[in-house]
Amino acid sequence: MKLDLSFIWTAFVSLLPAVPTTLKITAVSVLCGFAIGTSIALCRMYRVPVLHRIAAAYVTVIRGTPMLTHLMIIYVGLPLIVDGLAEHFGWSFRSVQIPMIGFAYLSFSITAGAYFSEVVRSGLLSVNKGQLEAAHAVGMTTPQALRRIVFPQAFAAALPNLSNSIIGMLHGSTLAFTVSVVDINAQAEIVATGNWKFFEAYLAAALLFWGLTIAIERLSALLEKRVTRYNRGGVA
Structure with missing residues (x-):
């Protein structure tokens, strides 16, 4: 087999239109999951x-089962629930009106929620409990103390793990092709179908994901530096 370097570039360019879909799936799942x-x-x-x-129980079940299984359960089960409720209450809405990407949004958000809960919990546990008690002593309520004192420090401590989780959700978004969502990986398969150059197409997809991962790492490093300076009383 001879590697077609020129087709790698052709495939790379052809994959770019699918990047927004991958980023949207990642962004929605990360924000909702957080x-x-x-x-x-x-x-x-x-x-x-x-x-x-x-x-x-939610954390144990979700972390103990594969991400693809969650997606398949949502994809098969949600239409049954929606159509059943619609028939019972006489709604005009039916499951066929749900866009395919909606199943990915819901499933990946549920998956991300379980993993992010552990990241957030570890960050909160890293903050000395005495600071919360001191906040109560000066008249702050628990929500005020969490927002002003605990959360900023917990966020800084959890940021490296948050970055890893975001990258994990970016890579996990490739499973969306199983419900007919055209993400980067699905687009790579479409591009390669015409000439059977799947190796080159998937290599282009790998390079694209690598670039996106590096971008997330760099943004995370900049944010971590800024948050650390802020928590130490530096210029925000």
Whole structure:
């Protein structure tokens, strides 16, 4: 087999239109997952009645099952639920109206929530409890203390792990092709189908993902430096 270097560049250029889809899936899953994860972490840390047990079970189940399985369960199960409710209540909305990327958004957000909860929880645990007690002593409520004192420090401590989780979700977004979403990997397969140069096409996809990963690492390093300066009282 002879490597076609020129086709690698051709494939690379052809993959660029799929980058926004991959980034959208990653961004939505990360933002929603972070919100879910923060809520789960707080429920578990403060042992909210009933909810902390549900939260612990959620983390155990999601982390103990593959990401692709979550996607398949959502893809097959959600239409059954939506159509069942629509028929029962007489709604006009049906599952066929859900865009395919919507299944990826929901599934990956649920997956990300479990992993981000552990990242957030580790960051919160790294902050000395005495600081929260001191905040209470000067009249702050718990939400105020968390927002002003605990969360900024926890975020700085958790940032390296957050960066790793974001990269993991970027790479995990390649599973979206299983529900007919044309992401970078799916586009690589489409590009290679015409001439069977799959090696070159997937190599181009790998280079593109590598570039996106490096960009996330650089942005994370800059943010970590800025947050650390802020927490130490430097210029924000």
